[in-house]
Amino acid sequence: MHHFQYRAGELHAEDVPVSRIAKAVGTPFYCYSTATLERHYGVFADALRGLDAHIHYAMKANSNVAVVRTLANLGAGADVVSEGELRLALAAGVPARRIVFSGVGKTRSELAFAIKAGILQINVESEPELFALNEVAGELGLVAPVSIRVNPDVDAGTHDKITTGRKENKFGIEWTRAHAVFRRAVDLPHVEALGVAVHIGSQLTDLQPFRDAFLRVRELVTMLRADGLGVRHVDVGGGLGVPYGDGSGPPPLPSEYAAVIRETLGGLGCRILLEPGRLIVGNAGILVTRVVYVKEGATRTFVIVDAAMNDLVRPAMYGALHDIAPVRESDVDARRHPVDVVGPVCESGDTFAQQISLPPVVGGDLLAIGTAGAYGAVMSSDYNARPLVPEVLVKGDAFAIVRRRPTYEEMLAREILPDWFDHD
Numbered sequence: 491m492h493h494f495q496y497r498a499g500e501l502h503a504e505d506v507p508v509s510r511i512a513k514a515v516g517t518p519f520y521c522y523s524t525a526t527l528e529r530h531y532g533v534f535a536d537a538l539r540g541l542d543a544h545i546h547y548a549m550k551a552n553s554n555v556a557v558v559r560t561l562a563n564l565g566a567g568a569d570v571v572s573e574g575e576l577r578l579a580l581a582a583g584v585p586a587r588r589i590v591f592s593g594v595g596k597t598r599s600e601l602a603f604a605i606k607a608g609i610l611q612i613n614v615e616s617e618p619e620l621f622a623l624n625e626v627a628g629e630l631g632l633v634a635p636v637s638i639r640v641n642p643d644v645d646a647g648t649h650d651k652i653t654t655g656r657k658e659n660k661f662g663i664e665w666t667r668a669h670a671v672f673r674r675a676v677d678l679p680h681v682e683a684l685g686v687a688v689h690i691g692s693q694l695t696d697l698q699p700f701r702d703a704f705l706r707v708r709e710l711v712t713m714l715r716a717d718g719l720g721v722r723h724v725d726v727g728g729g730l731g732v733p734y735g736d737g738s739g740p741p742p743l744p745s746e747y748a749a750v751i752r753e754t755l756g757g758l759g760c761r762i763l764l765e766p767g768r769l770i771v772g773n774a775g776i777l778v779t780r781v782v783y784v785k786e787g788a789t790r791t792f793v794i795v796d797a798a799m800n801d802l803v804r805p806a807m808y809g810a811l812h813d814i815a816p817v818r819e820s821d822v823d824a825r826r827h828p829v830d831v832v833g834p835v836c837e838s839g840d841t842f843a844q845q846i847s848l849p850p851v852v853g854g855d856l857l858a859i860g861t862a863g864a865y866g867a868v869m870s871s872d873y874n875a876r877p878l879v880p881e882v883l884v885k886g887d888a889f890a891i892v893r894r895r896p897t898y899e900e901m902l903a904r905e906i907l908p909d910w911f912d913h914d
């Protein structure tokens with residue numbers, strides 16, 4: 491369920507016609523819906539009721555400060571993967587005590603920043619990182635709160651580029667070493683071992699891999715406790731999928747996912763930390779783009795739009811198919827045609843969809859690319875010297891630019907000519 495619906499033939503974001511925003515900010519732009527963010531967060535939180543469960547929204551999915559503030563106001567914590575995300579989380583008003591820091595390559599300076607900020611937990615992914623963290627905390631005269639991320643060697647059955655829980659993936663501490671590393675953490679003077687963390691991948695559409703991974707975690711917690719080692723936190727990561735336009739069946743419901751957590755980890759008496767990203771923000775965003783030209787190729791019709799792979803890379807990077815629909819609703823009996831929707835970048839990979847059926851469109855029409863709230867703006871770049879697109883947040887009948895489009899002057903101002911060109 492999301493709040494991008496047609497009213498009187500016009501796509502609206504909540505109570506605002508999308509075309510009105512386009513007029514005000516220009517295209518392309520990302521548009522997020524507050525009501526959808528609140529609804530997704532609410533559904534997820536409700537599903538977990540009765541568990542000692544804490545939601546740490548995965549900022550990597552969408553780190554816009556206004557989006558994160560919306561979630562923080564509902565009680566969300568944050569899962570961050572860099573000092574930059576940690577700073578954004580704090581700027582959005584997420585209390586440090588609700589922030590978890592994940593990632594395989596946190597640098598010493600990032601670790602120091604996180605320890606000084608007083609965050610809830612640092613998920614350590616290797617022994618060298620554990621020792622570095624102990625040293626850094628020691629130098630600061632502080633103790634770092636730690637969970638050990640394990641690699642459960644479970645195949646999440648998702649796209650290869652976003653699967654993280656197989657033993658050949660770079661993530662987590664090998665399942666068989668986890669026990670020894672946790673014991674090591676307990677013995678180190680400047681870390682406090684709180685628990686165990688796991689994250690097996692993203693866009694999962696099947697619950698079985700979660701069940702397998704969580705059972706392994708339960709087994710580990712049980713063994714650690716049998717050895718007299720206290721375990722208070724279990725962090726289950728994120729990963730629950732959302733529906734895209736690829737026709738794959740609907741992903742499991744949050745309530746079904748929560749049932750797996752209850753069944754596997756509910757009885758441990760641990761605080762359960764969750765790091766959902768896509769599920770919360772995916773459907774809460776669209777990318778709005780304008781048709782530049784419609785070109786009849788030798789064998790196909792190309793709808794050339796003003797958004798490109800640098801604005802939304804998921805189709806090019808993962809072969810993802812996002813729904814695409816005209817902002818002005820077409821007549822029910824309009825004849826649909828198979829078209830390719832492509833961007834202006836000089837790569838054939840700059841294609842949003844191939845041979846999808848669209849009603850007739852002409853240059854100047856607006857299109858909405860759906861489910862673009864997660865891993866959209868955050869993965870954008872200014873490749874081809876295209877300015878980053880603005881982000882807009884809607885709330886009821888109000889909308890606001892929450893990250894503006896940089897000007898060409900700002901882009902040029904970043905460039906520096908070394909002084910050896912002075913004599914040109």
Ligand code: LLP
Pocket residue numbers: 548550551569592593652689691692693727728729730765766767768769804808864865
């Ligand atoms: N926790 C950790 C440690 C993660 O690595 C991730 C995602 C999450 C939580 C959130 O996962 P989610 O609930 O969003 O599935 N750019 C890719 C997705 C990369 C996900 C990386 N890790 C995409 O566009 O599909």
